[in-house]
Amino acid sequence: MELAVTVKALRKSYGGREVLHGIDFCVRRGEIFALLGANGAGKTTTLECLEGIRRWDDGAVEVQGRRGVQLQSASLPANLRAGEAVELFARWANAPVDRGQLARLGVDAFLRRQYRELSTGQKRRLHLALALVGGPEVLFLDEPTAGLDVEGRAALHAEIQRLRGSGMTILMASHDMAEVEELCDSLAILKDGSIAFLGTAAELTGQWGGSRRLRMRFSAPPSLAGLAFCRLCGEEQGEMIFEADDLRAALAELAARAAESQVEIQNVTTEHASIEERFLDIAREETA
């Protein structure tokens, strides 16, 4: 397994207040990795340390390959035209302008417009185009689709997937759970400057432990008094809906109840927790 990014025991303080408390994670080459966390959790600080624009106090950070950075609030000279910015970055990187990429990002539509005339979404697309000049091997994106319209978001997701397909490693900070679920191979949840979860989205939502709801249709209502592993939380279209922390135990318990009550189980479906639900669980644990 080839690693593109390694972070070991990374610590960072601002003015004596520690905001990263020794975090560890790795990103494999060619994967899309997301940093999630509430406002102020430390995502941008972590990305900035990796991007090489922020000093850290202790620990180690390694990035293998050329870096491309889409800044969160990057600002260019107000009267610089988008096309001039692209030419300028290409000259600095000693690389040709990739017209195809500009078209895919929709930047070609406003190349003649000055930076100050661009909308938030257009600026974001331009910043991504600039980050991609020279073909980075490791790309850093800070909330890449914030401020983009639906079409822009879809186009950008398609482009991010295309870039991953070309072997690029992508690290992104995001608040958009649907985006993370759609794009990312693995993720870390930062909570107050420490890692609260590290793994894949499937591991986060969990096949069993992370599942929450069980829908069951019985031939007649079984006796449900004193359930230990689940609780009835509603009925919908003839199905009983249960909530459980351990679905396996809940299923066994309900099957036993059905047998005791001599009723048949006609249908069972489980609903897994979404990334958002698990994220909120972790956020709540933080304040508990």
Ligand SMILES: Nc1ncnc2c1ncn2[C@@H]1O[C@H](COP(=O)(O)OP(=O)(O)OP(=O)(O)O)[C@@H](O)[C@H]1O
């Ligand atoms: N330049 C700075 N000077 C002092 N404190 C800072 C600075 N930048 C960030 N912080 C503090 O460090 C902590 C982490 O901030 P950071 O921007 O890394 O979080 P974040 O997870 O990216 O938040 P957001 O989701 O709001 O962008 C916060 O408490 C923030 O107030």
